[in-house]
Amino acid sequence: MPYRPLPLDDAPVVYAHGPDSSPRPGVPAGTTLELALDDSTAYPGTSRRVWVHVPAHDGPPPPAAVMVFNDGWWYLDPDGEVRGGIVLDNLVHAGDVPFTIGVFVDPGVRSGPSTGAPADAAPPRHRNVEYDAFDDRYVTFLLDEVMPLVTQRFAVTDDPERWGVCGGSSGGNAAFTAAWLRPDRFRRAVCFLSSFAQMPGGNPYPDLLARTPRRPLRVFLQAGHRDLGWNAPVRNWLAENLRVAAALAEAGYDVRLVVGDGGHSPNHGGVLLPDALRWALREERA
Template sequence: MPAPVPYRPLPLDLSDVRYAHGPDSSPRADVPAGETVGLRWASSEVYPGTSRRVWIHVPAHRDDAGPAGLMVFNDGGWYLDPAGEVRGATVLDNLVHAGAIPFTIGVFVEPGVVVGTEQPKNRNVEYDAFDDRYVTFLLDEVVPLVTDRYPVTDDPERWGVCGGSSGGNAAFTAAWMRPDRFRRVVCFLSSFAQMPGGNPYPELLPRVARKPLRVFLQAGHRDLNWDAPTRNWLAENLRVGAALAEAGYDLRLVLGDGGHNPNHGGVLLPDALRWSLGPRPAGAAGGA
C-alpha cells in the first residue's frame, strides 16, 4: 500500500535550516509522564577516575506490559532535556502510551569527566574510539544500574543505542562490537570522520559477515566540512550508509538540509524509534 508524503518545498537557503518538531516531541495532556531517576556513577573500572550522570526514564505502562526493552542515549543530558531538540523522555512517553513501540526504558548516559585535570572531558576518548571499551562500560557498569531496579528483557532485538555526532559513532561501534546485546541503532550526524585512525566501516562492512543490526542513519547536507576533500562529516556518513546498503543491512538513511546540530535528529527521533524498535519486515536482515 502506498505511503503518501505531503508536498513540502525544499529550502533554497541552507545556511540555517531548522525543522519543526512533530506532536510526539511535546507533552500531551492525555499521556502520563514517566518516572525519571537520576544517578551519579563514579566507580568505573573501564574508565578509571571518571564521574558522570546517568538518568533512567521509565515511561508509564500497563501492568501487563512485561519486561522492558532498553534504549541507551549517549550525551544523556542533551537527549533528556525536555526543552532541548531531542526530548527523549517525552518521546518515549508518547510512543509507549500510543503503543507505537513496545514498553522501553530510556537510559541517558553522560560522557565521563575526569575531575582535577587540564582536559576533564572524556567524551572523545569514550565515543570516537574503535574498540569495545564503551560497550563494555555500558554492559558491565550502566545496564546493571537499570536491571537491579526494573525487569528488563534479555532479547537483543529490543536493546538499542542512540547518539549524535561522536555519540552517533559510539552508538554504531557499540552495536558493531556486541550485536549479541544491542541490535537496534540510531545515529544522527555521526562523527565517523574524526575517529582515530580514520573511519573503519566503509572498508570493514564488505569484509565481515553481516551482523543482525537494524540501523537508522541521519546525515546533513551542511554537516562539518561538507565540501572538503578530507574529514568530511557528510561524505563519511554517506559512505557508511552505502556500505551498509551494499552489504544488505536492515537500513534507513535520512538526509536532511541542516548543519551539525541536533535539530533534525531530534525532530526525527519519534519516527526513528518507531522504525528501529518495530518488527523487522519479512526478508530483512536479522536473527542470531
C-alpha cells in the same frame, strides 16, 4: 507539506518538531531516576550521571526493551532538541513501540581541572576518548557498569533484538561501534550526524562492512547536507555518513538513511527521533 525554498547561503536550516516531541494530552508522564556513577573500571578517574526513564504503564509492565542514549542530559532535556523521555512516553502510550526504558548516559568527566587550568575551571570532559574510539571499552562499560544499575531496579528483556543505542555526532560513532562489536547484546543503532570522519585512524566501517559477514543489526542513519566539511575532500562528515550507509545497503543490512539540509546540529535528529524509534524498535510480524 507546503513548499519552502532552501536558503542559498549558509543560513541555518531549522526543522519543526512534531506532536510526539511534546507532552500530549492524556499521556501520563513517565518517571525519571537520576543516578551517579562516581568511578569507572573502564575509564578510571571519571564520573558521570545516568538517568533511567520509565514510561507509565497500567499494571505490572512486561520486561522492558532498552534504548541507551549517549550524551545523556542533552538527549533527555525536555526543553532541548531531542526530548527523549517525552518521545518514549508518547510512543509507548500509543503502542507505536514496545514498552521501552530509556537509559541516558552522560560522557565522563575527569576529576579536577586540566593541568595548568585555573583551579575553578570545569573538569575536563572525556567524551571524545569514549565515543570516537574504535574499541570495545565503551560498550563493555555500558554492559558491565551502566546496565546493572538498570537491571537491579527494573525488569528488562534479555532479547538483543530489543536493545539499542542512540547518539549523535561522536555519540553516533559510539552507538554504531557498540552495536557492531556486541551484536549479541545491542542490535539496534540510531545514529545522527555521526562523526565517522574524526575517528582515530579514520572511518573503519565502509571497508569492514564490505568484507565482514553480515551481522544481525538494524541501523538508522541521519546525515546533514551542510554537516562539517560537507564540501571538503577530507574530514567530510556528510561523505563519511553516506559511505557507511552505502556499505550497509550493499551488504544487505536493514538500514534507513535520512538526509537533511541542516548543519552539525541536533535539531533534525531530534525531530526525527519519534520515527527513528518507531522504525528501529518495530517488532516483526510473523
